[in-house]
Amino acid sequence: MSSSTASEANGPTAVEYIQHHLHNNSIGDGGFWVLNLDTLIYSWLLAGVLMYIAYTMGKKMTSDTPTGGQNVLEAIVEFVQQQIKDIFPGSNPLIGPLALTIFMWVFLMNAMDLIPVDLLPVLGQFVGINYMKVVPTTDLSTTFALALSVFALIIYYNIKIKGPMGYLKMFLFHPFGKYLIPVNIIMTTIEEVAKPVSLGLRLFGNMFAGELIFMLIALLGGASLLGLIPQIALGTVWAIFHILVISLQAFIFMLLTIVYLGMAHQDIEEH
Amino acid sequence: MSITATLIGQMITFAILVWFIGKYLWGPMTQMMDDRKKRIADGLAAAERGLHEQELAEQKAMQHIKEAKEQAAEILAQAQKRGAEIVEDAKGDAKAEGERLITAANAEIEQEVNRAKEALRAQVVDITIAAAGKIVKKEIDAKAHGELLKDVVGQI
Numbered sequence: 001m002s003s004s005t006a007s008e009a010n011g012p013t014a015v016e017y018i019q020h021h022l023h024n025n026s027i028g029d030g031g032f033w034v035l036n037l038d039t040l041i042y043s044w045l046l047a048g049v050l051m052y053i054a055y056t057m058g059k060k061m062t063s064d065t066p067t068g069g070q071n072v073l074e075a076i077v078e079f080v081q082q083q084i085k086d087i088f089p090g091s092n093p094l095i096g097p098l099a100l101t102i103f104m105w106v107f108l109m110n111a112m113d114l115i116p117v118d119l120l121p122v123l124g125q126f127v128g129i130n131y132m133k134v135v136p137t138t139d140l141s142t143t144f145a146l147a148l149s150v151f152a153l154i155i156y157y158n159i160k161i162k163g164p165m166g167y168l169k170m171f172l173f174h175p176f177g178k179y180l181i182p183v184n185i186i187m188t189t190i191e192e193v194a195k196p197v198s199l200g201l202r203l204f205g206n207m208f209a210g211e212l213i214f215m216l217i218a219l220l221g222g223a224s225l226l227g228l229i230p231q232i233a234l235g236t237v238w239a240i241f242h243i244l245v246i247s248l249q250a251f252i253f254m255l256l257t258i259v260y261l262g263m264a265h266q267d268i269e270e271h
Numbered sequence: 272m273s274i275t276a277t278l279i280g281q282m283i284t285f286a287i288l289v290w291f292i293g294k295y296l297w298g299p300m301t302q303m304m305d306d307r308k309k310r311i312a313d314g315l316a317a318a319e320r321g322l323h324e325q326e327l328a329e330q331k332a333m334q335h336i337k338e339a340k341e342q343a344a345e346i347l348a349q350a351q352k353r354g355a356e357i358v359e360d361a362k363g364d365a366k367a368e369g370e371r372l373i374t375a376a377n378a379e380i381e382q383e384v385n386r387a388k389e390a391l392r393a394q395v396v397d398i399t400i401a402a403a404g405k406i407v408k409k410e411i412d413a414k415a416h417g418e419l420l421k422d423v424v425g426q427i
Binding site: 096145 | 274275276277278281284286287292293295296297301303304306310
């Protein structure tokens with residue numbers, strides 16, 4: 001797949017190839033105030049696809065004779081509903097749409113990984129776009145946008161359900177009771193902060209590593225004609241395995257969101 | 272490869288997407304699935320009830336058939352009894368009528384016999400008178416000897 005080989009004099013080296021592929025197409029002056037256009041546009045496109053499916057399906061679905069797409073969506077919705085019923089205490093009108101959106105959106109963004117790694121960037125170069133990172137979830141900004149949104153909801157529901165004092169008490173007296181307040185504060189803070197960090201980093205790490213391995217496999221074929229055979233073999237195996245990874249990561253993100261919000265909905269336990 | 276302002280854009284996108292999917296997909300779809308669940312449950316309950324009712328109706332029908340059979344048998348028995356009775360009655364009547372007819376016939380025969388006897392008697396008187404007249408060659412005064420002749424005839 002690679003259009004460039006290390007042996008060609010004017011082509012990029014393997015390191016350059018990978019670095020090129022890991023470069024976001026961004027505007028801004030560096031630092032925090034940078035917009036990664038490729039990340040934004042691909043995630044918006046996928047969000048648009050989801051919205052289109054949701055809107056048309058929501059309009060034309062029938063109770064009596066569901067067909068094709070509606071069956072698939074119903075299966076997904078029922079699956080998410082079951083997870084929530086199993087894990088989430090009580091009921092909350094937001095948790096369903098939230099979990100469903102995370103599952104589908106993250107899945108679609110992850111699924112961009114299955115498109116041949118060079119296809120879209122090469123097409124982009126034809127129309128003058130030099131850098132393009134196709135998979136939005138290989139951008140820390142995306143994964144942390146989701147993780148921090150969930151984190152904000154965790155804090156909101158903690159305060160709403162337990163009350164401000166209850167939430168404060170959780171930091172003071174949890175997990176070791178009232179005689180170890182300083183330790184409790186540190187422990188609980190770490191526990192709480194670890195939630196969004198682990199959420200965001202897990203998804204990012206899995207997707208980034210997967211993308212990187214696709215690039216390395218792509219480099220095989222570029223090195224020599226003989227390399228095409230292992231490239232095709234390994235690429236196929238890795239792509240098939242990656243189907244599992246992208247579904248699993250979307251599922252884990254959704255599940256942990258439900259778990260964390262469920263914990264936020266539990267009344268404080270006394271120690 | 273660091274966290275950038277893209278984060279903010281993605282958070283806004285995420286919020287809008289959650290709202291949109293909640294409004295247009297999750298809400299209607301869960302509502303519809305709940306409705307459908309309820310309808311299926313209702314339908315199954317109705318089917319169950321229908322089955323039960325059918326069973327009851329079958330039992331009732333069997334009961335009715337049994338009763339009807341019993342009634343029919345009863346009616347048949349009654350009819351047979353009644354028929355036998357009628358036949359018995361008819362036999363009795365016929366016997367009585369026959370007897371009556373025989374009696375009447377006997378009476379008539381007797382009458383006829385009596386009448387014939389009377390006629391015979393009268394003729395015997397006439398013949399006797401004629402014979403006597405011929406014998407005595409003399410007209411017998413029917414009037415004068417009537418008494419005597421009657422006595423004789425009466426002894427015949």
